[in-house]
Amino acid sequence: MRTPIYLDYNATTPVDDRVLDAMLPFFREHFGNASSEHSFGWTADEAVKQARERTAKLIGATPRTLFFTSGATESVSLAIRGAGDIYGGRRHRIVTVQTEHRAVLATCEAMEREGYETTYLPVGTDGLVDLDALEAALNEETFLVSVMWANNETGVVQPIPEIAERAHRAGALMMTDATQAAGKLPISVNHDGVDLLALSAHKLYGPKGVGALYVRQRGPRVRLAPQVTGGGQEEGLRGGTLNVPGIVGLGMAAQIARRAQADDAERLEALRDRFEAAVCAAVPGTAVNGAGAPRLPNTTSLRFEGARAAQLLPVLHDVAASAGSACHAHTDEPSHVLTAMGLTPEQARATVRFSLGRPTTEAEVDVAAEHVAESVHLVRRRAAA
Numbered sequence: 001m002r003t004p005i006y007l008d009y010n011a012t013t014p015v016d017d018r019v020l021d022a023m024l025p026f027f028r029e030h031f032g033n034a035s036s037e038h039s040f041g042w043t044a045d046e047a048v049k050q051a052r053e054r055t056a057k058l059i060g061a062t063p064r065t066l067f068f069t070s071g072a073t074e075s076v077s078l079a080i081r082g083a084g085d086i087y088g089g090r091r092h093r094i095v096t097v098q099t100e101h102r103a104v105l106a107t108c109e110a111m112e113r114e115g116y117e118t119t120y121l122p123v124g125t126d127g128l129v130d131l132d133a134l135e136a137a138l139n140e141e142t143f144l145v146s147v148m149w150a151n152n153e154t155g156v157v158q159p160i161p162e163i164a165e166r167a168h169r170a171g172a173l174m175m176t177d178a179t180q181a182a183g184k185l186p187i188s189v190n191h192d193g194v195d196l197l198a199l200s201a202h203k204l205y206g207p208k209g210v211g212a213l214y215v216r217q218r219g220p221r222v223r224l225a226p227q228v229t230g231g232g233q234e235e236g237l238r239g240g241t242l243n244v245p246g247i248v249g250l251g252m253a254a255q256i257a258r259r260a261q262a263d264d265a266e267r268l269e270a271l272r273d274r275f276e277a278a279v280c281a282a283v284p285g286t287a288v289n290g291a292g293a294p295r296l297p298n299t300t301s302l303r304f305e306g307a308r309a310a311q312l313l314p315v316l317h318d319v320a321a322s323a324g325s326a327c328h329a330h331t332d333e334p335s336h337v338l339t340a341m342g343l344t345p346e347q348a349r350a351t352v353r354f355s356l357g358r359p360t361t362e363a364e365v366d367v368a369a370e371h372v373a374e375s376v377h378l379v380r381r382r383a384a385a
């Protein structure tokens, strides 16, 4: 078995061999610019078209509703800022949630400095949005509701169709950051009532630096103002030469994810439950954050009484896991997600996120569970000494 055992697939995933194989020709023989009017350009454009179809299909959308970006952070920013520029005149309020990814929170905070208002909804101890609080927050000033589909730290899955229904009743658009959900859960933008959806290739065995934004085109047609202007690419919504190899990679990753989703989910959930059970049995004083809510099949957020993640992770060198999210890896700030769920800062600091992926094996989770147990015991002994 290769060590360290990688259990940080929510941070990023390796590129699937089939994805890489699909991408490589677009760095070399098919290097054309998708905007060029000659055979090199047409080949690239054809490949982008196919990738758009494949990516759209992953979320039950049509190709013309899908726009390529540099990743979920940009998709989120384009959706929220782009909607603000169009709809934010009369309505200037965004309703979002305290446990959102920084991509959403930082965008909202920046927009507040420009005069927008944001309501950050609380969550229960299970991490779920309180639908009554949502209803109370919605009014005729709200142009956008932004709620992530699944949380990157805890895996908690929000009831998106119910939230969308309430958003629409108030006349607001429904936006969701589906970065962690895409490929892990079945998604159908029409069935689920989503108007804007952000996703990223590197969370689903595609390359880094490429993502997509779904923008509803019918019932209603959602309009966004471009945030990167340029050569009119992506219907003028996002300027800049298309990242053809990356887009091809996203398309292939999306196709594989769509076909594998149900099997992956079943297998990973069983492995995740096995891992959780093994750790909880071997380490008294372990709690599963978000255990009471629907969760992503691959994610577990474990809290070890009396053992700080910052001390645990260096000891746990044979397992690659994360304290909170990858973007908070270098701070000692307790996770805003966990404190919003009612954990004390100390409890939040005692939490480690383990996220499994397609390559994860039963042997890996068994060995990882043993390492985790040994490491927690060691950290606790040191703390007591």
Ligand SMILES: Cc1ncc(COP(=O)(O)O)c(C=O)c1O
Residues within 6 Å of the ligand: 010, 011, 070, 071, 072, 073, 074, 101, 103, 148, 150, 151, 152, 177, 179, 180, 199, 200, 201, 211
């Ligand atoms: C929920 C969520 N939203 C947004 C992002 C940002 O994605 P990207 O790295 O593609 O910008 C991430 C990844 O860290 C995420 O987990």
